[in-house]
Amino acid sequence: MNYRHHYHAGNFADVFKHAALVQLVRALQRKDKGFLYLDTHSGRGDYDLAAASSGLTLARAPEWPEGIGRLLSADPAGLSPVLRDYLEIIRAHDASRRTAADPDNASAPLRHYPGSPRIAQALARPQDRLALCELQPDEFVLLDDEFLGVRRTRVERIDGYIAIKAQLPPPERRALVLIDPPFESADEFTRVAQAVADGLRRLPAATIAIWYPLTERARSDAFLEQLVALPTPSCCAVEVAVAGPDAPQKLKGCGLAIINPPWQLAPVLADLAADLAQRLAQAPGGGATLSWIVPEA
Ligand SMILES: C[S@@+](CC[C@H](N)C(=O)[O-])C[C@H]1O[C@@H](n2cnc3c(N)ncnc32)[C@H](O)[C@@H]1O
Numbered sequence: 289m290n291y292r293h294h295y296h297a298g299n300f301a302d303v304f305k306h307a308a309l310v311q312l313v314r315a316l317q318r319k320d321k322g323f324l325y326l327d328t329h330s331g332r333g334d335y336d337l338a339a340a341s342s343g344l345t346l347a348r349a350p351e352w353p354e355g356i357g358r359l360l361s362a363d364p365a366g367l368s369p370v371l372r373d374y375l376e377i378i379r380a381h382d383a384s385r386r387t388a389a390d391p392d393n394a395s396a397p398l399r400h401y402p403g404s405p406r407i408a409q410a411l412a413r414p415q416d417r418l419a420l421c422e423l424q425p426d427e428f429v430l431l432d433d434e435f436l437g438v439r440r441t442r443v444e445r446i447d448g449y450i451a452i453k454a455q456l457p458p459p460e461r462r463a464l465v466l467i468d469p470p471f472e473s474a475d476e477f478t479r480v481a482q483a484v485a486d487g488l489r490r491l492p493a494a495t496i497a498i499w500y501p502l503t504e505r506a507r508s509d510a511f512l513e514q515l516v517a518l519p520t521p522s523c524c525a526v527e528v529a530v531a532g533p534d535a536p537q538k539l540k541g542c543g544l545a546i547i548n549p550p551w552q553l554a555p556v557l558a559d560l561a562a563d564l565a566q567r568l569a570q571a572p573g574g575g576a577t578l579s580w581i582v583p584e585a
Pocket residue numbers: 289291292293305328329330331332333402403404405421422423424427446447448449468469470
C-alpha cells in the first residue's frame with residue numbers, strides 16, 4: 289500500500305469524481321428517506337494543497353493546478369450549474385478551515401481541498417448516515433481525526449471490500465456506495481467486480497459508483513465486461529479523457545461506472561464529462577462518452 293492520494297488531490301480525476309458525487313448525493317436526496325453513504329476507500333478527508341505546492345511534504349509536482357486550479361481561474365459566469373454546485377462545496381470547506389494564522393496563499397488560492405467523505409458529509413441530512421473506510425494506517429488516523437465527533441458518521445480501519453459485506457444491507461434499505469481504490473495491484477478490477485457482486489446480492493437496489501482509471505482501453509473494457517456479467521439491474525459508464533490514446537501520460541482519463549444510477553442522472557454526468565474534457569484537456573484527442581453497459585429496463 290504505497291498509494292497516497294495527497295499527490296493527486298484536486299486533479300482532473302478528483303474534479304470529475306467529486307462533481308459527480310455531489311449530483312449522486314443530491315439525486316438520492318430527492319426522496320425524504322435517509323440512506324447510508326458507504327465510502328470504501330475514503331482517504332484522509334482533507335488535503336492541504338499549500339503543502340502540496342510548496343514541495344515540503346511531496347516529492348513531486350502537485351496535480352491540482354491542472355484540475356481544480358483551472359476551474360478556480362475560469363470565469364464563474366461561464367460555469368455550468370453542476371460545476372458551480374461543486375465549487376461552492378469546495379470553497380465552503382476551505383473557508384471553514386481558514387484561520388487568521390492560515391491566510392490565503394498565492395501558490396494555493398484554495399488551501400484545503402475536501403476528499404469524498406467530506407463532500408458527502410457536507411451534503412448529508414439529519415436522516416442520512418456515513419460509513420467511512422480506510423485501510424492505510426496513517427491515512428486512517430487522519431480520517432478518524434477529521435471526523436471526530438461528527439454525528440451519524442462511523443470511521444473504520446477496515447478493508448473497504450470487506451466493509452461492503454459488513455455494512456449492506458443497511459437498516460435504511462437505501463445506500464450510495466463509492467468504490468474508489470488506488471488501482472495499485474493487478475487484481476484490483478477483479479476485486480471491485482467481486483465486491484459489486486457481494487453488494488448487489490445484499491442490496492440489489494444499491495447505487496454503486498466505481499471510479500476507474502483510463503490507462504489502456506483494453507483494461508477498462510475488460511472491467512466493464514465483468515460488470516455486465518453480474519446480475520446488474522442497470523449500469524452506465526461515463527468517461528472523461530483529458531488526453532488521446534497516443535498521448536505520453538499514463539493516466540489519460542477516468543471513468544465512473546454507476547450501478548442503478550438515479551433517474552435522469554446519466555445525461556447530467558455526460559454533460560459534466562464533456563465540459564471537463566474541454567476545460568481540463570492536457571493533450572489533443574480527449575473527449576467524453578456515456579455508455580449504458582446494462583440499459584435500464
Ligand atoms: C483514491 S484514494 C481515495 C480518495 C477518496 N475516495 C477521495 O475521493 O477523496 C484510495 C484510498 O484507499 C486506501 N486503500 C487502499 N486499499 C484499501 C482497501 N483495501 N480498503 C480501504 N482503503 C484502502 C488508500 O490508502 C487511499 O487512501
